[in-house]
Amino acid sequence: MVHWKIIRTFASTILFTLIISFIMKISHIEHLGIAVQSIEEALPYFKEVLGLECYAIETVEDQKVKTAFLKCGEVKLELLEPTSPESTIQKWLDKGNKGVHHVAFCIEDGVANALAEVSEKGVRLIDQAPRKGAENLNIAFLHPKSTCGILTELCEH
Numbered sequence: 001m002v003h004w005k006i007i008r009t010f011a012s013t014i015l016f017t018l019i020i021s022f023i024m025k026i027s028h029i030e031h032l033g034i035a036v037q038s039i040e041e042a043l044p045y046f047k048e049v050l051g052l053e054c055y056a057i058e059t060v061e062d063q064k065v066k067t068a069f070l071k072c073g074e075v076k077l078e079l080l081e082p083t084s085p086e087s088t089i090q091k092w093l094d095k096g097n098k099g100v101h102h103v104a105f106c107i108e109d110g111v112a113n114a115l116a117e118v119s120e121k122g123v124r125l126i127d128q129a130p131r132k133g134a135e136n137l138n139i140a141f142l143h144p145k146s147t148c149g150i151l152t153e154l155c156e157h
């Protein structure tokens, strides 16, 4: 009887330690999300001053944003223009913010696994499960209140 209790306690301690010690694998910063009021007005700076190429423009209806992607080595810049006053980007700009809005990390072993892990570690999730974002990536956001003030996106290709 006592043996079973000891074994059960030991097993659950091991399981708990495994969950806590599992750390997601981030391969690189996938992109930086940059909020702008107008992509048309912002693009000349990125193209003509920084010399970056804009390779795609896409509207993400459910996020109420138009996006423009520029490649900067392995990292992308995602310009985000609100398409509605209800857009989170418009609300963020209206509060006097501008520039880098979020940091997106590329996760090697799956966004769903990473969400389960960070949630277990007490991080507040915005998305409870991965969903489709721009460029058809699986994405999920973590709340800036539990990520050192950085709105964090996890994504996988």
Ligand code: CMX
Pocket: 033, 060, 063, 065, 067, 078, 080, 088, 089, 091, 092, 101, 102, 126, 133, 134, 141, 143, 144, 145, 149, 150, 151
């Ligand atoms: N970076 C850091 N902090 C931010 C932030 C950001 N981008 N956006 C909001 N916050 C802060 C606010 O300043 C606020 O802080 P205080 O309470 O100290 O003032 C706090 O977060 C909560 O703000 P809120 O008013 O309660 O919530 P909002 O309605 O502003 O929503 C957030 C904030 C992060 C939950 C919302 O923006 C969200 O769900 N974001 C994820 C989706 C998203 O950003 N989509 C656009 C990009 C889509 C894409 O890349 O395709």
